[in-house]
Amino acid sequence: MLDKMEQQKYMRAALFEADQAAQLGEVPIGCVIVYQGQIIGRGHNLREHSQDATFHAEMLAIEEANAFLHSWRLEKAQLFVTLEPCPMCSGAIINARIAEVYYGAADPKAGTAGSLLNLLTDQRFNHQAQVTAGVLEAEAAERLRSFFRKIRQKKRKTK
Helix, strand or coil, X not given: CCCHHHHHHHXXXXXXXXXXXXXXXXXXXXXXXXXXXXXXXXXXXXXXXXXXXXXXXXXXXXXXXXXXXXXXXXXXXXXXXXXXXXXXXHHHHHHHCCCEEEEEECCCCCCCECCCCEHHHCCCCCCCCEXXXXXXXXXXXXXXXXXXXXXXXXXXXXX
């Protein structure tokens, strides 16, 4: 498990990715994957631009990390994401054998790393990840609140 300063360092990199998504009009969710102290995968939501339901930040970061290591196994990697993973992303994390998952804001509507259920630590699967919730939670949550507030304001103006 990484110390608090390292956790915050890498979560700030994930927040940068979230900001990249927001600049594109995407939901501001960002992710980085760290291996031996180096970021080897980055991703931010691109569902709207791609019109592909699988283009979540985690999925894109996992794909990049797999390419970097030339392996689907990310057994000694840490994943940092600004919002609690959904079922699809938790499944990919389990399948990639990611060792540690750190997330910022909880997702009470779709989170499967502790909110609705916890797929990542379920002993019935052949792999479990260590989960740390709430890393820079306020910063991650504020990005999401601000994004959705702007959308609601736009909708009110068009009515």
